[in-house]
Amino acid sequence: MGSHPKRDTCSANIGVKLILLQFCCPLATLWNCGLRAALGFPIIESFSPAVEIMAPREERYAAVVLPFALAVAALTLVAVFSLSMAATLRAYVSGESHWSKGQKAAIASLQRYLVTADEQDYAQFQSELDVPLSDLRARREMDQPNMDWEVVREGFLGGRNADEDVRGMVWLYRYCKDIYLMARAISYWEHSDQHLLRLRDLGLEVHAMTPAERRAPVVLLEIQEIDRRLTPLAIGFAAAINDAARQVSNALLAVLLLAATLLAWSGHGYLRRSFARRERLLQQLRQSEAEAFAEKELVQVTLGSIADAVITTDSALRVSYCNRNAEQMLGMPQSSILGRPLEEVCRMEGEDKALHLVAADGSRLPVDRSLAPIHAPDGTAIGQVIVLHDASEARRHAAQLSYQATHDELTDILNRREFERRLCELLTALRQGSGGEHAVLYLDLDRFKIVNDTSGHAAGDELIKQVSQLLQATLRERDIVGRLGGDEFGIMLTQCSHGDALRVAEKVRKAVVDLHFAWGVRSYRIGVSVGVVLLDSRSSSLKEVMKSADAACYMAKEKGRNRIHLYSDDDAELSVRQTEMEAVSRIRAALENDRFCLHLQTIAPLRPGLRPHAEVLVRMLDDDGGLVPPMAFIPAAERYDLMPLLDRWVIFHAFAALAEQPPGTSWAINLSGASVCDEGLLEFVLEQQRVTGVPLENVCFEITETVAVANLAQAATLIQDLQAQGARFALDDFGAGMSSFAYLKHLPVDYVKIDGSFIRGILHNPTERAMVESINQIAHVMGKQTIAEFVEDDAVLACLRAMGVDFAQGYGVGRPQPLHVAQAADAVS
Numbered sequence: 001m002g003s004h005p006k007r008d009t010c011s012a013n014i015g016v017k018l019i020l021l022q023f024c025c026p027l028a029t030l031w032n033c034g035l036r037a038a039l040g041f042p043i044i045e046s047f048s049p050a051v052e053i054m055a056p057r058e059e060r061y062a063a064v065v066l067p068f069a070l071a072v073a074a075l076t077l078v079a080v081f082s083l084s085m086a087a088t089l090r091a092y093v094s095g096e097s098h099w100s101k102g103q104k105a106a107i108a109s110l111q112r113y114l115v116t117a118d119e120q121d122y123a124q125f126q127s128e129l130d131v132p133l134s135d136l137r138a139r140r141e142m143d144q145p146n147m148d149w150e151v152v153r154e155g156f157l158g159g160r161n162a163d164e165d166v167r168g169m170v171w172l173y174r175y176c177k178d179i180y181l182m183a184r185a186i187s188y189w190e191h192s193d194q195h196l197l198r199l200r201d202l203g204l205e206v207h208a209m210t211p212a213e214r215r216a217p218v219v220l221l222e223i224q225e226i227d228r229r230l231t232p233l234a235i236g237f238a239a240a241i242n243d244a245a246r247q248v249s250n251a252l253l254a255v256l257l258l259a260a261t262l263l264a265w266s267g268h269g270y271l272r273r274s275f276a277r278r279e280r281l282l283q284q285l286r287q288s289e290a291e292a293f294a295e296k297e298l299v300q301v302t303l304g305s306i307a308d309a310v311i312t313t314d315s316a317l318r319v320s321y322c323n324r325n326a327e328q329m330l331g332m333p334q335s336s337i338l339g340r341p342l343e344e345v346c347r348m349e350g351e352d353k354a355l356h357l358v359a360a361d362g363s364r365l366p367v368d369r370s371l372a373p374i375h376a377p378d379g380t381a382i383g384q385v386i387v388l389h390d391a392s393e394a395r396r397h398a399a400q401l402s403y404q405a406t407h408d409e410l411t412d413i414l415n416r417r418e419f420e421r422r423l424c425e426l427l428t429a430l431r432q433g434s435g436g437e438h439a440v441l442y443l444d445l446d447r448f449k450i451v452n453d454t455s456g457h458a459a460g461d462e463l464i465k466q467v468s469q470l471l472q473a474t475l476r477e478r479d480i481v482g483r484l485g486g487d488e489f490g491i492m493l494t495q496c497s498h499g500d501a502l503r504v505a506e507k508v509r510k511a512v513v514d515l516h517f518a519w520g521v522r523s524y525r526i527g528v529s530v531g532v533v534l535l536d537s538r539s540s541s542l543k544e545v546m547k548s549a550d551a552a553c554y555m556a557k558e559k560g561r562n563r564i565h566l567y568s569d570d571d572a573e574l575s576v577r578q579t580e581m582e583a584v585s586r587i588r589a590a591l592e593n594d595r596f597c598l599h600l601q602t603i604a605p606l607r608p609g610l611r612p613h614a615e616v617l618v619r620m621l622d623d624d625g626g627l628v629p630p631m632a633f634i635p636a637a638e639r640y641d642l643m644p645l646l647d648r649w650v651i652f653h654a655f656a657a658l659a660e661q662p663p664g665t666s667w668a669i670n671l672s673g674a675s676v677c678d679e680g681l682l683e684f685v686l687e688q689q690r691v692t693g694v695p696l697e698n699v700c701f702e703i704t705e706t707v708a709v710a711n712l713a714q715a716a717t718l719i720q721d722l723q724a725q726g727a728r729f730a731l732d733d734f735g736a737g738m739s740s741f742a743y744l745k746h747l748p749v750d751y752v753k754i755d756g757s758f759i760r761g762i763l764h765n766p767t768e769r770a771m772v773e774s775i776n777q778i779a780h781v782m783g784k785q786t787i788a789e790f791v792e793d794d795a796v797l798a799c800l801r802a803m804g805v806d807f808a809q810g811y812g813v814g815r816p817q818p819l820h821v822a823q824a825a826d827a828v829s
Contacts, residue, residue: 075259082252088172089245091165092185093238095135098160100234102131103196107227110203114214114223125203132196134158139189142173181247185240192233199226309388312374315381317342329367329388331360346386353395357388366391408483410461411468419482419490424542426492430535438535439501441491441508442549443471446527446561448487451517459519460487463526466517474511475504490549498534505530505564513562527562529553534566547581583636586628587620591645595621598653602814603668603787606801610785613666613700615809616654617816618646643672644681651688657819658699659692668700668730673707677714682721689725696726700751704732709743719748730787734775741778752779756790756810762799769799776805 109125112118138155141148147170156166176182202222206214213219303310309326313319322330322337330337330345337345347358348369356364370387406418414422426438445467452460464487471481471489480492491508493501512528531552533545548567556565590596599617620628637643647670654669675681689696701722708715708731719729730751731744735758744752754775761768776786788800791810800808 072259072263075255078255079252082248082255084168085172085248086245086252088165088168089241089248091161091169092172092241093245094165095156095159095161095169096234096238096241099132099135100238102128102160103199103230103234104227106132106199106203107223110199110206110223111220114206114220117211117214122203122207129196129200129203131159132192133200135161135189136193136196139173139186142170147174181240181244185237185244188233188237188240192230192237195226195230195233199223199230202226308390309386311337311342311346311386311388312383313342313386314383317384319345320383326388329357329359329365329390331363342386346388355391366395368394408468411465411483413468413472414480414482416482416484416490419480419484419492420542420546422480423490423492423545426494427535427539427542427545430537430539433537435537436495437497437501439493439496439498439504440533440535440545440549441493441501441505442484442531442533442546442553443489443491443508443512444529444553444557445487445512446529446557447524448526451519451524451526455519455522462519463517463524466515467512470511470515471508474508479504488553501532501534502564502566505532509562509564529556529561530564531556532564532566551581580636580639583633584640584642586622587633587637587642587646590620591642591649596646596649596653597621597627598650598657598819599816600667600819601809601816603807603809604813606797606805606808610806611664611666613668615668615702616650616670618650638672638674641674643674644678647672647675647681648684651685655688655692655694655699658694664698666698666700668702670702670732671707673704673711676703676707676711676718682718685722685727686725696722697728700728700730702730702732702753705734705743708747712743712746716747723748723750733789735771744779744782744784749784751785751787751807753787753789753809754805756788759788759790759796759800759810760792763795772800772805773803776803780804 106125106129109121109128113121113125134155134157136155138152138159141151141155149170152170153163153166156169157163161169172182173186177186202219206219209219303321303323306323307325309329310321310323311319311326312321318339318341319337320339322334327334327337332345348367349356349358349364355367355369357367358364368389368391370389372385373381374383374385376382406414408415423440430436430438445463448460448463451463464483468481468483468489471491475481475491475493478494479496480494482490484490493504496504509528509530512526515526517524517526531549531554533539533549533552535545539545552565552567555571556563559565597619599619600614601617603613603615605612617630619630620633622628634643637646651669654667658665658667671681685696688694703715723729728750729748730753731747731749732753733755734744734752735755752775754772758768758772758775762772763769772788779786785806787807787809788796788805789809791797791800791808791812793812797808797812
């Protein structure tokens with residue numbers, strides 16, 4: 001039998017219970033009846049009637065469940081069909097609404113055109129009239145014997161119907177148009193054709209008329225007559241479709257009532273049969289209990305089939321029984337075991353998890369032991385039962401799991417957890433005065449990504465294995481190497497002087513550089529950046545040591561890669577990075593504790609007819625509630641990929657605040673480069689719009705020129721998707737980056753924000769003035785409005801107004817103010 005731990009433990013427990021049965025009062029044998037089902041094979045032959053009773057359980061289950069299943073299946077099919085019909089009818093109701101609105105809007109646009117002669121009104125008339133005409137084309141195509149699906153689909157989509165509803169609408173029309181309720185609705189629809197076509201022709205005639213002819217009353221009267229005739233047809237169509245929907249709902253209700261009746265009838269029959277079967281089972285169980293007393297000796301057979309060794313003793317601890325597995329484990333036959341003291345035949349060494357059985361030949365077997373006393377009916381102890389389970393496989397598996405928990409699966413060297421545990425032990429020993437000099441090396445492979453990207457991850461894995469083998473061959477036996485993750489390794493140089501540590505680091509670096517890695521037809525040479533931290537009794541915690549080593553490795557990469565950098569507390573470059581890392585921690589804490597706030601800065605119009613709006617700015621709050629300037633946390637957030645989280649925080653709170661503003665209030669929200677490339681940003685913005693109800697027409701998103709050019713495809717896609725929903729976009733800091741109008745041509749932004757570095761000098765520097773004028777003129781030619789940044793006084797304002805710049809922003813217009821202050825100022829104004 002197998003050695004699965006749970007099954008073996010279960011069989012051991014069963015063995016103990018069976019031995020107890022053998023030596024206890026006859027009433028205990030009643031327990032055998034339940035044990036039979038647990039073991040899965042007969043212990044007492046007279047139990048066969050009970051087994052036979054249970055044998056056809058699957059058939060009884062099927063007989064009971066089948067009527068219920070059929071009823072539920074039928075109910076489900078009818079419900080699905082009815083709901084589908086109802087959904088399709090609702091689609092027709094929705095389509096009628098679009099049809100009616102399009103017809104009404106077309107008539108209104110044509111009437112306006114009679115008065116204004118504005119081509120935009122005529123274009124609006126054609127656009128709105130195309131909605132019912134598209135439905136007309138779709139219906140006529142559906143009447144054809146060989147229907148063109150694409151024509152029908154384009155027709156319904158032109159009628160502003162949802163794409164997912166088209167297939168159901170076609171099916172309902174094609175197969176149900178002759179049914180009375182549907183035929184009645186279609187009749188109304190068909191009667192509207194002549195009026196719609198006349199309206200289309202009348203529009204063409206009106207468009208060709210002279211202004212005097214258009215003002216003739218007969219034209220307006222004919223338009224009104226067409227509207228009067230179409231209105232009752234639309235109402236009749238809607239009434240017929242709604243009547244059909246009610247009929248479908250009534251049919252569904254009838255089916256539900258019928259199904260409920262069938263289920264109740266089936267349930268009644270099942271309960272009646274269950275009670276009868278229960279009585280038969282009780283009668284057979286009483287008969288089985290009477291027969292159980294005569295078959296107790298079959299327990300011995302059961303014990304012999306258990307995978308564990310089972311031994312019983314008398315009150316003097318002499319062996320009175322053992323099964324075949326006990327003979328095999330002890331290494332002697334049953335005749336040599338029975339009657340002997342337990343301690344002679346069953347010698348144990350060790351304790352608990354290290355317990356071993358010493359066999360007759362001296363071999364040692366790992367075992368788990370269970371002991372249980374055996375009591376007579378009066379409660380007197382008359383012996384005990386010992387169950388021994390072979391634990392060889394379980395302990396081997398546990399040892400394997402322990403090894404896997406401390407070693408890297410790919411390289412078979414220490415993993416990060418074990419490496420840090422041993423480093424922590426070393427630091428503890430240093431603090432306790434053990435002395436000695438040690439060092440930690442933090443290695444990060446250079447150009448490893450090239451191998452992964454060009455030859456695949458299999459090549460990258462092989463390179464990692466070769467590097468790990470190279471490190472082990474290069475280091476001393478007492479040095480410790482571990483894989484910290486990805487292409488990063490850690491080395492502990494124990495009992496190594498600080499001078500020797502740098503020499504070992506250089507030896508490791510050179511060994512990696514000399515490694516020639518070949519994969520297929522390609523060959524690669526890589527390098528390694530090494531950060532070195534020297535350890536002594538003054539070394540701090542594990543966290544600080546690893547952070548310092550990581551920072552030193554980072555500086556090695558920053559200085560050109562494939563070099564060694566020794567950590568020093570007074571290293572200015574490392575201090576900057578440590579400051580950034582601390583800023584990252586503060587940013588994360590601020591995000592978790594909502595310690596950010598919004599400010600607004602006005603963007604004022606410089607020409608009549610333009611509306612002012614404002615730019616949303618974010619500020620961080622320190623632990624005391626003081627403001628942290630943007631340059632103290634934005635660069636760190638950008639370097640360590642926290643900008644998407646920060647941008648989402650701003651979008652969430654800006655939408656919530658904008659929802660409380662007066663209608664028409666418009667704000668601009670900045671987006672970072674990481675957010676522009678975030679595939680989930682679009683859905684997040686749309687979700688905020690759905691939750692707050694803020695129209696996207698009131699929101700403008702700003703992206704910098706540098707970000708837009710670096711992520712041109714993603715930026716263009718995001719701009720187009722959000723503009724389709726009504727949002728606007730501004731290209732920020734234009735002129736400070738690539739300053740390419742070719743890029744501007746491919747970015748459909750609404751505003752171009754001229755970088756403040758040009759605005760400051762326009763009064764005194766002709767070159768900067770010319771650049772501002774050039775950007776302004778070309779932006780206007782492209783149909784974009786311009787915003788001047790960093791406007792600091794009235795003289796610059798006047799100059800910009802003279803140039804024709806559309807908006808201005810800066811301290812000369814208004815300083816950034818906290819959101820609540822800006823709202824109060826707007827309320828007063």
